[in-house]
Amino acid sequence: MNSKKAQSSMILIIIVIMIFVAMIVFLLNLAGSVNRETYTNLYVNNLLLSVMRTDTGYTDSKCKLVSDLVFCAYFTPEWRCGNERCLDLANETLHKYLGVFAKQTNSSMRYLFTVTTNTLATNEGEPITLEMGDASIKTAKATKRYSYPLVLTKSDGFNQHTLKIQLVVAKN
Numbered sequence: 001m002n003s004k005k006a007q008s009s010m011i012l013i014i015i016v017i018m019i020f021v022a023m024i025v026f027l028l029n030l031a032g033s034v035n036r037e038t039y040t041n042l043y044v045n046n047l048l049l050s051v052m053r054t055d056t057g058y059t060d061s062k063c064k065l066v067s068d069l070v071f072c073a074y075f076t077p078e079w080r081c082g083n084e085r086c087l088d089l090a091n092e093t094l095h096k097y098l099g100v101f102a103k104q105t106n107s108s109m110r111y112l113f114t115v116t117t118n119t120l121a122t123n124e125g126e127p128i129t130l131e132m133g134d135a136s137i138k139t140a141k142a143t144k145r146y147s148y149p150l151v152l153t154k155s156d157g158f159n160q161h162t163l164k165i166q167l168v169v170a171k172n
Contacts, residue, residue, distance in 0.1 A: 037146075040169075045148040048167040051097045052150065056089075058082060066093055071154050074115050074130050074163060087130075094132050098167075110134040112168045117161065137170045144171040 052067040062072040063081035069090045072079050077087035084092075098111050115130040137145065147168040154161055 040146045041148065044146045044167055044169050047098075047101055048148050048150055048165070051094070051167075052152070052165070054097060056081075056093060062086065063089065066090075066097070067152055068154075069093060070115055070130075070165065071152070071156075071161065071163065074117070074128075075156070075161060091132050098133065101169075110137055110170045112137040112170070114166045114168070116164050116166075134170075137168055140170065145169070146171075 052065070052070070054066045056063055056066060056069055058064060058081050060081055061068065062076070062079055063069055063086065069081070069086060072081070072086035073090035077085060079086040081089050094113055098113065101109070101111070110133070112131060112133040112135060114132075117128070145168055147166055149164055149166045152163050152165060154163075
């Protein structure tokens with residue numbers, strides 16, 4: 001009777017070991033399939049989402065989150081958040097948070113943060129664009145670019161505004 005119990009225990013232990021080995025092989029294969037390009041695109045995506053959700057410390061509804069600040073900078077750049085204009089505060093805040101990213105990665109990474117919408121247009125019919133960061137990324141040919149667009153919608157009274165926000169990260 002004891003030998004059957006010991007055999008059952010040994011078989012159970014072998015099955016558990018096989019399950020763990022199979023899980024390890026599966027996870028290693030999965031980790032190997034995520035290449036550097038995919039990882040960087042995911043990183044840029046998460047960076048943009050994290051920055052947009054960051055609290056600025058202001059209590060005004062137009063200045064509370066970085067995404068609110070971006071809307072304010074785009075539609076009402078002269079609005080005051082404390083003692084600073086919305087546009088200046090948005091520029092300063094984005095440089096602060098995205099500058100941390102540039103320092104953490106390496107000095108060869110540059111960024112361009114763009115905001116556009118189709119509802120406001122200039123005299124030439126082109127949409128108004130708000131850009132922060134290194135504008136040379138748009139024209140540089142020898143760089144590897146990673147970008148992620150984000151569409152945000154916000155209501156202001158009876159009007160609903162949609163902004164296309166894009167973070168472009170370039171590697172020299």
